[in-house]
Amino acid sequence: MTFYTAQPQHLSSSRPSSNPASFHSSSPATSSDRALLDMLSTLPAPGQAPVSRHQPAFGSPSFQNAPLANDKRPLATLAALRRPPIDPIILAASLSSGPHVTRHHFHHSYGAPRQSKQMSVSQRKERLQNAPSSELASTSDSSTGRSKQRTASVSGSYANCDLNDEALENLEADALRAESEIAELVSSTSLVPAVTDEEQAYYASRQAPRSQRLRLEADASAKAAKQSATANSPSLQPARGDRPPALAEAQSLHAQSSKALTDDPDVRPSPAAPMASTSQPSKAAAQLSEALHSRQQLISSAPSTPLHLGSLPSAGPQLGMPVGQSTPMSLAGLSSIVRPPPLHVRCYARTRIPTPHGEAFCHLYRNNHDGKEHLALVIDPAQNSEETMAHIADGPTGEDAAASSRHLRSATLDEMWSSEETEMERIVRGAYVGRLGPSFQQASVGRDARLGRRADAVAARTEDETAPLVRIHSECYTGETIGSQRCDCGEQLDEAIRLIHATGTANRPARGVIVYLRQEGRGIGLLDKLMAYNLQDMGHDTVSANVLLGHLPDARKYDIAAAILRDLGVEDCRLLTNNPDKMEALEREGVRVSERVAMVPRAWRQEIGAKHRRRRAARRREHSTRSKTLKKKASAVPMDSSVLSQAPMESSKGSPRVNADFSHSDSSRESEWDEESDDGLEEEYVDHVLRRSGATMLGASITRGPELERYLRTKVERMGHLLDLPSNGEGASTSAFSGIRHPLAESAEPREDENAEAGDAEVRTDPESLLDEKDLQHALAAASTQAAEQTARADQRGHEQSHAAQEDDAEEGETVLVKRN
């Protein structure tokens, strides 16, 4: 029996088969064929495994990042060539036979349960050696008269297919039997047969040598010719050429409805109308036509922004299945492939995390696109204040509203998730205000009330309100967890937290967000990143290694980051990045980037050019002389050993300072920030470099190394990152300085007054000299305080002693007097 499937003809023809109807195909692919192929080849349901290794799983980052036609990335075309969504040949083969089909399989059949004919080369050789000679008997090919000996000496890609002719004929018979069974099944369901797991399990692949395949094909075409001559059933006649009737009918219906649409775009013919005009088209054809029609309409009317599911046409009849039968693929599913469902993010938990730089709120987000848990680190210490948060809880107005609007809070976290949710449940997931403690627990207000207040607050916002500092950071296990020096990711994360905290002043507390996206290895995943490193060890750079592995140099997307920022109430930001793609992506997603703040690698901030190096060397000499003098003084002062051992700790950020010349208190830091003083920024930086607390990265502080240098340079030179390379060696241009001053400094240019002031700054940025100098200063300061205290105590004791002596003297005098008297 002949069977027809909903596959386009050019697909069927790529699968040589003994099926006469589908074997010969010469009609060219029509646009409908292509539309259908397109539809079939982009059909995976959410969570479904890829059909081939080339096809990314739906919802996976690579699926999200699959290059679009309008993608302007330079290597989009190359990527598309390397990793096409699906290979049509593989698609055709797998639709008919199973997902494990590869390009090299060309003939498949379902057979009765039998042992697989695929065996390893060693097994096959062993079997051949042990086989009786009768098994290797030659058979005579009746058509050519040539004698062929089918030994198992076939090698190469067909090595596993050394079946003898008898086995092949058995298989052929099995195949025909199975095909006719499937055809029966198909004719009862009209469209593509569902292949059961059992059938899959009994599937036997036959990779025959070419000569054998040609013979089989010749036999099959002879049979086909014979059958077509004798066939008299009009229902089995292909409607156009040897095209399956269901598809041909669908195409004609589709053409009719398209024409009607072109004539009058407002009138969309109901599926019943074209059906009435044709002579009894099958239900399947009508369904197919409807599917094609709806899809084409969707594509043509799709806006550039994601559609809401509600605006899509109802599921209607389902493609590929008779009405009433369940199928995983509905029209709604189809539409969701055309445009992914609108992105939704929700914050599931929020908690306070103390970091070496200060406190942050860690938010965990889930979304409906990539199944990953992304994070947002919100730095907004004012939220910890009970007074501030009480405003939110009580419903602020006017200035209070403006103050509370500054708080970066997740709308999805604060909202009531259900009417049954208790206050305690909300608090436990992080929807609380103020600082949570054993005696203070107050749930935050729900979304609607808060949004209303936010509107008030926006109206009341003052003009000098600056946008929060935001960093979009991509996960990097190697850089952040094991301290890899191939990249500066760990350092960047640390630096971002530090910089955001550093924006705080007495009047304006720090405020910013680090969105931590789980896009390891620029979106290619840890596995591929590790392989990319091996390619880099072989001489490739970070860009070419990615491309060699079939990826774009950067496969990340930022729509989820933008959604998270919007959820946190960030509508505009100052972005900490060197990557122009990030800025563009955020702007595209509706988050305004009012300013870019450079992320200067710490190692490059140390690299301050030849001229400055010379001056730094001079300053260092001067300092060493001063240090020696100070050391001499120190040795003259008696001092507890405990004081000396604590000196480095004293220099860490937040610890009490004892010498105003070399350090600054928190309040002095605030005033420096108020004045936007570079020196203050430098001090902050130096403090950070010298800190000894916290272990966010192994070997924290500055990431250095030749591989890091290469990585950074490649990003600048090949990926367009906006960072000036440092000068290399003596006499190099100082233009490299632009961008290597502190990123938050107003001007990126080096200061004109290259005097001792600049020298001071340089010296301060040298951690080693600073460590010595500062530690020594602290030690000295502590020692002199101790010495002063000792002196004071001694003075006191002396004073007391002299006083006592005087009293004694007086008493003695009195005694004498009394005696005299």
Ligand SMILES: Nc1nc2c(ncn2[C@@H]2O[C@H](COP(=O)(O)OP(=O)(O)OP(=O)(O)O)[C@@H](O)[C@H]2O)c(=O)[nH]1
């Ligand atoms: N594929 C690949 N990814 C890398 C490599 N080195 C680091 N990464 C990843 O790159 C991501 C960080 O991206 P970067 O290009 O360093 O920086 P960026 O985030 O684009 O730009 P900035 O905002 O300026 O920091 C992290 O996910 C790292 O895991 C590499 O050699 N190959």
